[in-house]
Amino acid sequence: MTYIAKPKFHHPGLKKNELGYTHRDYEGKISTLCAGCGHDSITASIIEACYELSIEPHRVAKISGIGCSSKTPDYFLGNSHGFNSVHGRMPSVLTGANLANRDLIYLGVSGDGDSASIGFGQFAHSIRRAVNMTYIVENNGVYGLTKGQFSATADRGSKSKKGVTNTDNAIDLVAIALQLGATFVARSFSGDKTQLVPLIAAAIRHKGASFIDVISPCIAFNNHAGSTKSFDYVREHNDAVNRLDVLVGREPISVDYAPGTVQVVEQHDGSRLALRKLDADYDPHDRLGAMTFLQKHAAKGQIVTGLLYVDPDAEDLHTHLDTVETPLNTMDERALCPGSAVLDKINASLR
């Protein structure tokens, strides 16, 4: 199949955001994924989050690796530059892009094969380096494009469509991200847009390494009985610890919340995250607590979702490298070249 054109007309009464953009301005090409794929719901959530945040669509760089999930950046933010790079290497490409221009928003889209297997190292190191990015893993526990092999996030004991039982232990990317020092860690479910959209929005507004693991059932190869990444299984075992609203600008915190049920987190850029607690004991500022909570619930077969950890005062790689505020890609010879007089001195010192 070659490129599908998407009709450009839309309803004249379509709602506009603060910048005057409609939903359509954040859309991309028509998806070539299977009908009903969880990834398309995540695409829709990204579009929704960017629309709601009133991001200029061309100020986002969308970068991915290889696989079904990595194809999706073509299906949203059609006015953004996208880069479908090399299998498992999205994190390094994104890191380089971020170093070149700190002013864009970096959205990394990856899958469980891309991030937990071939790119496990790059996933880990981009998070350790605190690259300012939103790293989304569209996690279906299976290799879709190559037709149904287990991935490294498939739970031990889960069954493939062909009836094979997985005997390898699963990698929990959320647990790893917490250990590696990610400063925004969340898990969600592609079937739960109301939870996912604000998480993506909050992650985009977070300065630092944001990681979201989105369980996203593969309709073709991993949605059967015996799978632990199927729509039915995830719905039954979803244990959401909180619900989130992202508040940007001067809008006041809604008074709808019952007293004591909401925790407000102010991020570095002034955005506020209103967290409605579903689990009274859960504290999203406690990294160690989050790790323990996750492991305990995983042992019971529950999939913990929500904003699991956030450090609102996080730093990023540019802070650590102490780079100039001006994007490096805009500098010319006047800014970068020391010139011949300096070179003469260097020559003199080498004699």
Next chain:
Amino acid sequence: MSVQSPISSVNDFVVRFANVNGSGSASANELFARSILRHGVPVSPRNIFPSNIQGLPTWYEVRVTEDGHLGARGGVDMMVAMNPQTWDKDVASIEPGGYLFYDSTKPMPSSKFREDITVIGVPLTAITNSTYTDPRQRQLFKNIIYLGALCALLDLDPKVVEQLIGEQYKGKEKLLSSNVHALHLGRDWALQNLKCPLGLRVKKSDKVGDRIFMEGNSAAALGAVYGGATVCAWYPITPSSSVAEAFTSHCKKYRHDPETGKAKYAIVQGEDELASIGIVIGASWNGARAFTATSGPGISLMTEFIGLSYFAEIPAVIMNIQRAGPSTGMPTRTQQCDVIACAYASHGDTKHVLLFPEDPAEAFEFAAAAFDLAERLQTTIFLMLDLDIGMNHRLCRPLKWDDAKQYDRGKVMTAEMLEEGRDFGRYLDVDGDGIPYRTYPGTHPTKGSYFTRGTSRDRYARYSEEGAVYADNMQRLVRKFETAQDMVPRPLQANAAKPTKYGVLYFGSTSPAMDEAIGILEARGHQLDRMRIRAFPFHSSVASFIADHDFVYVVEQNRDAQLRQLIVNENGIDPVRLVPILHYDGTPITARFIANAIGDHQDHLKVTPLRKAVT
């Protein structure tokens, strides 16, 4: 055994220091080399070191050469034997009539020496121990003491050495005076107890001129600073690590904003070579000038990304400081063995631009030029150094920069151009040179965005698996490579004094040995035109040079005649016309080797026909 008279030579000899790795000898040895330079006499030093940090043998060789022959010579006239582990081999390697300098504190059996050499014993340990108590001081000053003794033996001006020590320890008075003291301890002992100077000696001259003394890796890193590199991602690997380390130190000096003190560069030590090249590709895609430095094994790891750079047309600069392969090979030995690996890196049909600097001065120039080329051609440019250029100080012409020079950022479509309604097709050949326009991410709210991918796509960057569309793109990439031919540094030709039917092609670090070999060959009656190749794709003059000669020697430092293969393959040359001259034992190629190999081949050509010989 016939009596061998001691070698007598002024400003033309080789001293080799045999040391133990980690004993602090490197700085004393370098001081020795620099001292001779300050006498106006060219030197060419080489580190011969193991893949080890402490304990294994290491050598430092200084060729003193008034005539300015900067290639390795081969042979040793004076051995400074400071390593008992390698004693026998070191002693055996001395030329007949040469000199052996050793620490005579402990008596050695006479069987450990040779009769045909001059043995010079200096009780270094005894002198050191009677002066210093601290073990580390003993270790370090012993090196300066032998330097002092050599000063007397080779007739070096102690004032020159003192001045160098003064420059090295400027502001550190205590270290300065203690080093000078140690120098004189050794010198005085030698003057009082030995016949000084020897037949080998240094005499002041004026042959150094305004040349500088620099390591190729540092020069390449400085070229990256001048060439506008802002992102460097790397993974430590010998012999390339000092490129990134030098880039870091150059940037600290020259790349901080004077007002804010902030860095106008970003350096990341990647988790591996894959991440390093990934960061480079990401940064370059986003419009920054980015590079990585690596060696053979790193190139192997990077090949998937190199293919992406070629096919998706993303600039990248890779500095490959070659070492002996394959696999881990000889990590601390030099070779020119990645020519093919880099020229055709990655799966599918690919070709890449290679630059071959001969010395630090060209490493600087080519490194800076590589960023212009990468952005102009939107592809990977390899800067092909090797350990011999990269990790040794080499005398070369001073570095030059034209302040009027502007960076060539290549074909970048701006927001203004898009507003004007220019047709933007990311892979559209608008000028017939095979080079399309690109846009930086974030350029325009509604125009100029595109999706970069390693999969095939049409001229407007839309995914396509149509055969004709794919072939169209692949043909354009060939056109682009042809365009590159006239952009890269041209080969340099030097003709023999008399017309000749024979030529020689060479490149990179072979250069100084080749220049010297030409002289030796001329003395033997062999005339050769020579051409130094400085880049791939090959300029058309390479093919005409071959056509103009009956046959051409191709001198290179690898087993498989990789440059020759590339010439045969790319230019359709009859392989018979290209005679390989190959040196690949990991040591730098020497003039003696080249002259012998070519000379022997030439002598065979002059063999008298059999019938004539009989009659």
